Amino acid sequence: MRVEVRDLVLRYEDTFAVDGLSLSLAENKIYGLLGRNGSGKSSLLSVLAAFRRPTAGEVLIDGAPVFENAAVTRRISLIRDVGETVDVGTVEDVLFFAEWLRPHWDAAFAATLLEQFSLTRKMSVKTMSKGQRSALGVIVGLAGRAPLTMFDESHLGMDVPSRAAFHDVLLADYMAHPRTIIMASHLIDEVSPLFEEVVIIDHGQVVVHEEAETLLSRGIAVTGATAPVDAFTAGMTVLGSRELGPTKSCMVYGELDEARRREAAAAGLQLGPIAMQDLFVHLTGGSR
Numbered sequence: 001m002r003v004e005v006r007d008l009v010l011r012y013e014d015t016f017a018v019d020g021l022s023l024s025l026a027e028n029k030i031y032g033l034l035g036r037n038g039s040g041k042s043s044l045l046s047v048l049a050a051f052r053r054p055t056a057g058e059v060l061i062d063g064a065p066v067f068e069n070a071a072v073t074r075r076i077s078l079i080r081d082v083g084e085t086v087d088v089g090t091v092e093d094v095l096f097f098a099e100w101l102r103p104h105w106d107a108a109f110a111a112t113l114l115e116q117f118s119l120t121r122k123m124s125v126k127t128m129s130k131g132q133r134s135a136l137g138v139i140v141g142l143a144g145r146a147p148l149t150m151f152d153e154s155h156l157g158m159d160v161p162s163r164a165a166f167h168d169v170l171l172a173d174y175m176a177h178p179r180t181i182i183m184a185s186h187l188i189d190e191v192s193p194l195f196e197e198v199v200i201i202d203h204g205q206v207v208v209h210e211e212a213e214t215l216l217s218r219g220i221a222v223t224g225a226t227a228p229v230d231a232f233t234a235g236m237t238v239l240g241s242r243e244l245g246p247t248k249s250c251m252v253y254g255e256l257d258e259a260r261r262r263e264a265a266a267a268g269l270q271l272g273p274i275a276m277q278d279l280f281v282h283l284t285g286g287s288r
């Protein structure tokens, strides 16, 4: 589904959680939604999912307003950090409700996922662990195959193998059934390989919206002997550096044209990629 957000404002009393945000998302891509704590990610997603009415501005999904529009909201799924579950009933009840709600529900896929995440239908939601609840939320989000599917820190409590399984399944299922997926997560290096585009928000506004590859190409690690590394990176935006004996590695932000790359090679320097997390720290202003 296409998403068009225009001049969106969401205000909670004195706080402008979303503050005049505009954004266009294309159909059938995986978007990473990144931002510091309190930057407005969950607030934005809750408006996209029509859980909240915007204070001002509009959200159009495939051209239609989303708020109080059941025809559109049935095709949108937001899985929040607490999962999409309430504390009553069993896993079976949650799946039954999800199937009733989701026109694209795939029951066989849900059954496979239950096994994969070691959940049983008889489990009582109330007594499930945090990671098991998250897994249930993820199953509801994946098997629902909503044309607009959003995961807001949905992995909370899941251990590393479960998160890896979630990301693998998500990618494989997305390839087989393309849909628009938005993932908000602080585990940037874990999830960033999934992203086709990245949206970074800060103080309720978009500060970066770019293809993941383009964004990553802006961060370069320059490695070599200390003196030539210092000479080459002088005047550039240096995000950080590390020294090990006579070798130095400097993370820089910016673009290097062919001439500069030849210059680096001639000076015996190696150029390599840096992690999206390091770029994120730089683009959102480092520590506050």
Ligand SMILES: Nc1ncnc2c1ncn2[C@@H]1O[C@H](COP(=O)(O)OP(=O)(O)OP(=O)(O)O)[C@@H](O)[C@H]1O
Binding pocket: 012, 013, 015, 016, 017, 035, 036, 037, 038, 039, 040, 041, 042, 043, 044
């Ligand atoms: N229900 C609420 N009532 C009042 N203020 C709220 C409410 N929910 C969020 N806020 C405020 O709105 C701002 C944005 O919060 P939001 O939860 O959208 O950020 P976030 O980017 O999802 O943060 P995090 O990464 O910490 O989950 C914050 O200043 C927060 O304190």
